[in-house]
Amino acid sequence: MERQLQRLTWREIKALVPGKIDTIIFPVGTVEAHGAAALGTDNFIPEAISLHLAEKINALVAPTLNYGITRSLYGYPGSLTVTPPTFKKFVYEILKSLHDAGFRKVIIMNGHGGNNAALKDAALEYFAEYKVKIAVIHWWELCMDMTRQFFGEHGGHAALDETAMVQAIDEKLVKKSLYSPEMAYEFREGADIYPVPGTILLYEKGQGYPSFDPEQARRFKEKVQEEVESFVKLVLSRWEQI
Numbered sequence: 001m002e003r004q005l006q007r008l009t010w011r012e013i014k015a016l017v018p019g020k021i022d023t024i025i026f027p028v029g030t031v032e033a034h035g036a037a038a039l040g041t042d043n044f045i046p047e048a049i050s051l052h053l054a055e056k057i058n059a060l061v062a063p064t065l066n067y068g069i070t071r072s073l074y075g076y077p078g079s080l081t082v083t084p085p086t087f088k089k090f091v092y093e094i095l096k097s098l099h100d101a102g103f104r105k106v107i108i109m110n111g112h113g114g115n116n117a118a119l120k121d122a123a124l125e126y127f128a129e130y131k132v133k134i135a136v137i138h139w140w141e142l143c144m145d146m147t148r149q150f151f152g153e154h155g156g157h158a159a160l161d162e163t164a165m166v167q168a169i170d171e172k173l174v175k176k177s178l179y180s181p182e183m184a185y186e187f188r189e190g191a192d193i194y195p196v197p198g199t200i201l202l203y204e205k206g207q208g209y210p211s212f213d214p215e216q217a218r219r220f221k222e223k224v225q226e227e228v229e230s231f232v233k234l235v236l237s238r239w240e241q242i
């Protein structure tokens with residue numbers, strides 16, 4: 001069935017929520033430079049994970065929030081941002097309206113590290129106020145161990161892992177011909193730099209350079225989907241017991 005809220009009519013929602021479906025997945029990202037991958041990488045990935053997950057847990061998917069808090073890559077062409085208080089308030093008011101629309105469980109699927117702190121705060125305040133159960137998933141952090149096992153090395157921002165995900169979603173979102181290893185900056189403790197001197201940010205020296213292997217990308221996307229699905233199912237089953 002159709003899982004995207006905005007593709008359904010109000011009469012269909014009336015028949016579904018909350019009696020047949022009480023869970024909504026809300027993808028959140030940002031627009032920022034991502035090496036050889038498209039500016040919307042942090043939106044496309046959580047959206048794809050959400051659409052897959054919705055089938056598995058009988059949820060609907062809210063429209064993706066495509067604007068977030070871009071920090072160290074602000075200043076690269078095409079990167080966009082909003083300030084943290086604006087972002088947090090906007091997210092909070094969307095969550096409030098999801099409650100008003102009848103949803104009783106919310107899964108925020110986050111695609112962008114700059115959003116983490118604001119989403120965490122908004123979610124805690126939201127639960128305290130509305131008693132809607134809420135989980136914020138930062139997919140790349142949740143999948144970090146699996147990612148390392150899968151590739152045999154660490155990933156990073158716009159690195160091996162994110163580039164593979166977005167390549168598996170739509171190969172046109174990745175431009176191998178525009179890639180060069182000099183796009184990468186191996187992150188070092190002891191320096192905060194704006195803009196950061198690379199659009200591919202690596203956590204471990206010499207690890208995480210994009211591979212552009214379509215078959216590997218396809219398998220990685222499946223692994224990420226499985227990892228997120230099994231974790232969210234665990235959370236939902238524990239919530240059932242409360």
Ligand SMILES: [Zn+2]
Pocket residue numbers: 034041042111112157158162
């Ligand atoms: Zn990203």
